[in-house]
Amino acid sequence: MRAVMVKEKAAMSASSSSGIAQILGELVQTGIYKGTQGRFTRQVTCIAIWVTFALGAWRLYSAGGLDLPYKYVVPAVVLFAGLWFGYRIVNYHPFADFLIAVEAEMRKVSWPSRTELVRSSLVVIIMIFGLTVILFSYDIIWHELLILLQVIPSG
Numbered sequence: 001m002r003a004v005m006v007k008e009k010a011a012m013s014a015s016s017s018s019g020i021a022q023i024l025g026e027l028v029q030t031g032i033y034k035g036t037q038g039r040f041t042r043q044v045t046c047i048a049i050w051v052t053f054a055l056g057a058w059r060l061y062s063a064g065g066l067d068l069p070y071k072y073v074v075p076a077v078v079l080f081a082g083l084w085f086g087y088r089i090v091n092y093h094p095f096a097d098f099l100i101a102v103e104a105e106m107r108k109v110s111w112p113s114r115t116e117l118v119r120s121s122l123v124v125i126i127m128i129f130g131l132t133v134i135l136f137s138y139d140i141i142w143h144e145l146l147i148l149l150q151v152i153p154s155g
Helices: 002-027 039-063 068-089 093-108 114-148
Strands: none
Touching: 039 068, 039 093
């Protein structure tokens, strides 16, 4: 039994180290994985990652805590690394397959028409206001009742 557990631990550590090596190996490639599938979702994800890193680089630049040569170098390195990371992560096989599946499922969704959307939104808004009035009324009633019973001081 103990030998089996040792083999399982060794296999788990080998798979985790190979997983990290696989990710690092994927980051240095330049190819596009299944370039025609899930294109829109992958592009939007990549742009979101790029914007995040660009805002981070801009924040580093505008923070002003770095000396003159590093004021430009550090944000530029962060920006370049973020652009490369965004491009490569959407082409990482498991992540790209996930994004392809997401886009395929989104095509299967039956979206409501504009009139259905407006009607449903109005129902939700009216229900929220109605529940607000009911809860406010209960709060006032309980507050007055507890004051009459002198459980809470009037004030």
